[in-house]
Amino acid sequence: xxxxxxxxxxxxxxxxxxxxxxxxxxxxxxxxxxxxxxxxxxxxxxxxxxxxxxxxxxxxxxxxxxxxxxxxxxxxxxxxxxxxxxxxxxxxxxxxxxxxxxxxxxxxxxxxxxxxxxxxxxxxxxxxxxxxxxxxxxxxxxxxxxxxxxxxxxxxxxxxx
Numbered sequence: 001x002x003x004x005x006x007x008x009x010x011x012x013x014x015x016x017x018x019x020x021x022x023x024x025x026x027x028x029x030x031x032x033x034x035x036x037x038x039x040x041x042x043x044x045x046x047x048x049x050x051x052x053x054x055x056x057x058x059x060x061x062x063x064x065x066x067x068x069x070x071x072x073x074x075x076x077x078x079x080x081x082x083x084x085x086x087x088x089x090x091x092x093x094x095x096x097x098x099x100x101x102x103x104x105x106x107x108x109x110x111x112x113x114x115x116x117x118x119x120x121x122x123x124x125x126x127x128x129x130x131x132x133x134x135x136x137x138x139x140x141x142x143x144x145x146x147x148x149x150x151x152x153x154x155x156x157x158x159x160x161x
Contacts, residue, residue: 047134
């Protein structure tokens with residue numbers, strides 16, 4: 001009887017260890033999410049002019065590992081656009097606890113929503129934050145699509161550069 005109990009305990013411990021090896025114990029999260037006119041979003045703002053650079057800044061905390069941040073920009077209340085229609089998206093690789101930002105400008109006025117989603121290396125969602133901001137002014141005539149700034153195209157959030 002005693003050997004059966006020991007066997008059950010041993011099997012239970014092995015199962016626990018096997019499950020722990022497959023589990024992710026990360027506590028990485030987005031501690032804050034804000035908009036601003038610089039890469040620190042200081043001071044934070046939710047109002048911009050057409051053509052002005054918008055910085056969506058997600059502060060990542062509690063990690064030293066490699067992760068990805070997926071930013072999605074949506075039209076919320078923009079003339080000629082459907083609410084919830086995706087205006088743009090960008091995925092950035094980074095490492096460690098730090099601010100991760102996307103910079104872009106919008107040539108049309110209206111209300112916009114940005115979602116920042118923190119992903120692990122395998123693409124599993126760890127955390128998500130969102131916020132809205134307003135662009136004021138007259139539409140610019142060159143284009144009606146969001147323009148990513150050159151520094152976001154260079155992946156200015158990467159330590160590898």
